[in-house]
Amino acid sequence: MRVAAISVLLTLAVLATSCATAEDAADEPAAATQEAAEEPDADEPDSATQPALEVDPADAEPAAEVDITGFSFEPEVVEVDVGDTVRWTNGDGTRHTVTAGADAEPTDAFHLTFADRGDSAALTFTEPGEYRYFCTPHPFMEGTVMVSG
Numbered sequence: 001m002r003v004a005a006i007s008v009l010l011t012l013a014v015l016a017t018s019c020a021t022a023e024d025a026a027d028e029p030a031a032a033t034q035e036a037a038e039e040p041d042a043d044e045p046d047s048a049t050q051p052a053l054e055v056d057p058a059d060a061e062p063a064a065e066v067d068i069t070g071f072s073f074e075p076e077v078v079e080v081d082v083g084d085t086v087r088w089t090n091g092d093g094t095r096h097t098v099t100a101g102a103d104a105e106p107t108d109a110f111h112l113t114f115a116d117r118g119d120s121a122a123l124t125f126t127e128p129g130e131y132r133y134f135c136t137p138h139p140f141m142e143g144t145v146m147v148s149g
């Protein structure tokens, strides 16, 4: 009788151990899921990888101003230093964009939209370079921002 009782106790002990193990295993995926959920934040682009950052045109103290007028960018070329801000203002009653790229091929460096006359937008350039841009609806409209380091 005593042997049987010990056997039962051992079985219970083994069951308890395997239950605890199963519980531990169940905890792990939850922790892994939480970690995975936090990962996208770390992957978000930071300012170091974007050569031009959109800033509030009202707060900007631009080093250069570009008028969008008569289906052209005036002046067509502006020269600024790294850290400077360029502000564009739409003088036409037509929707225009300032889209990074050349020959009607956009890049992901920047894309500004001007829906109405008087709309303005501004970019602060964080990397030196020659940034050609165009207007998506009117690819013949082209401009360049030269940024010196």
Ligand code: CO
Pocket (backbone or CB within 6 Å): 071, 095, 096, 097, 135, 136, 137, 138, 141
């Ligand atoms: Co246009």
